[in-house]
Amino acid sequence: MKLIRFIILILIVLSMGFYGPGLSSASKVEELQNQIENRSSSISELEKEIAEYQKQIQKVSEEKQTLNNEVYRLNLDKKKLTSDITLTNNRIYETNLDIEDLTDGIGDKEKRIKNNTIALSETMRLIYESDSNSLVEILLSTDDISDFWGDVEDLQRFQIGVRERTFELQNLKTDLEENKKLTEEKERELLGYRADLSDKKEIVEYNKKEKDQLLSTTKNKESEYKKILAEKEKLREAFLQEIQNLESQLKMVIDPNSIPDTGKGVISWPLDSIFITQYFGKTEFSTKNPQVYSGNGHNGIDFRASSGTKIKSVSGGVVKGTGNTDTVPAKCYSYGKWVLIEHENGLTSLYAHLSLIKVVPGQVVNRGDVIGYSGNTGYSTGPHLHFGLYASSGVKIEQFTKSINCKDKFVPIAPYSAYLNPLSYFPEYK
Structure with a gap:
């Protein structure tokens, strides 16, 4: 008991x-x-x-x-x-x-x-x-x-x-x-x-400012819109010629050992949903429109991306620079808002036509970090992401001091030998 x-x-x-x-x-x-x-x-x-x-x-x-x-x-x-x-x-x-x-x-x-x-x-x-x-x-x-x-x-x-x-x-x-x-x-x-x-x-x-500006400059007339499109193409062609002249003067032999071997997945996709609208090099569009690319083919890849889509870094690295070619006076039809990131593997990536930039020069980023949002800035026929890839040793950011419409603007430039086909490093595109 x-x-x-x-x-x-x-x-x-x-x-x-x-x-x-x-x-x-x-x-x-x-x-x-x-x-x-x-x-x-x-x-x-x-x-x-x-x-x-x-x-x-x-x-x-x-x-x-x-x-x-x-x-x-x-x-x-x-x-x-x-x-x-x-x-x-x-x-x-x-x-x-x-x-x-x-x-x-x-x-x-x-x-x-x-x-x-x-x-x-x-x-x-x-x-x-x-x-x-x-x-x-x-x-x-x-x-x-x-x-x-x-x-x-x-x-x-x-x-x-x-x-x-x-x-x-x-x-x-x-x-x-x-x-x-x-x-x-x-x-x-x-x-x-x-x-x-x-x-x-x-x-x-x-978005609101873009619409207001469109209606204001076109006076809501189709004929005015067509004139503006033609003027944009003409001004872009002139600026691309300036870039081409500069890049043709850059003589550099890229050491193949300074960049990674081509392979699937060396870098990740910059968007969650992938649809390529224009490829790298001599594409059908660039061939039909030589005035847009100065006859040299497309220097990157274009992705479908409506305004406000998150853009992500394709690999870890440091933000080498950012810029906006649309600042007043807004007649420099180029990349619009852009970000350039130098990666640890010898590659450097460009993200252009952004609506909003979320990084600053010198900032360290990881693969998959949001660096901005897609938009329609610069010379663009509609919202999308222009993605460029370079050998890091060949690309630099240049200020145009003598340009007529793009005076004092900063943009990345590189010799032809430094341009790389991004699809050689992206995951398999299905």
Whole structure:
């Protein structure tokens, strides 16, 4: 009987420590989960809406370049960007709910761990005190031998229970650490979404200015639009000739050992969704339009990318320079907003026609870091990403001091031998 009373006492102590979430806590968890599910459903619908806008933008970009189509494209861009902002707001709200849920879980687990630790400590103390009673002493103090063996079995079952509770405590501690890690990840996600939201709002303003400027300069007339397009082509041809003259004077033999061997996946894609609209070198478009490329072929690769699409660094490296050829007076039809990154493997990459630049010269970037957003700056027949790749030893940033329309603008230049075909280093294009 003495042993039975002892076991009952310990069970009472243990029951004080091991408990699950209370009714109010469980109710709050359920409420949070419902809110998260509802928000996830809204996010899914917004993603479908954005995908539909993307299809419409793609369709209009493939049609004849007219003023009406350009205005329609800008309106679609605005709708897509507005949906992007709503989507990001929903993701921020959902992430806050996730953090609240995880924080509540952390608080609950910390309380349970504290109480369970106290209960187990008290249990160990009681067991230690009972160790002075040997089985012989328990046998002598028991009136009935069958009661003795029953007490021993109860004690064995109790010891198993204590061991299981100890494992449960260890699992609680593991879950607690996991919750803390998840919370840190969610907080990093939240920072990213907030930065993304700020960027998208800025790009919406860029979209509005682009449309206002288009309507103002064309006076909403198709004939004026055609004149402006013709003037842009003429000015771009003149500037490309200036670049060609400079690059033809650059005499450099590129050491093949200074760049990596060609191979799939040496660099990653600069976009999440890949569709190439123009390849490197003597393409059909560059051949049909020699006035655009001075007869030398396309010096990079063009990717389809609607305004506001995230552009990512293809490899780790350092930002060698950034620039904007559209600054006043805006008649330097070249790369628009551009970023040049020198990589650790001897390659240097160019990202042009951006709507927003997110890096500064000298900044260290990792593969996959967002360095800007796609746009329609510079000489561009529609929003896209122009990507160029060079041998690092051959490319440099030059300021045009004698140019007529691009005076004092900075752009990357390189001898012909330093230009590389990006597809020789990208992952396989399917």
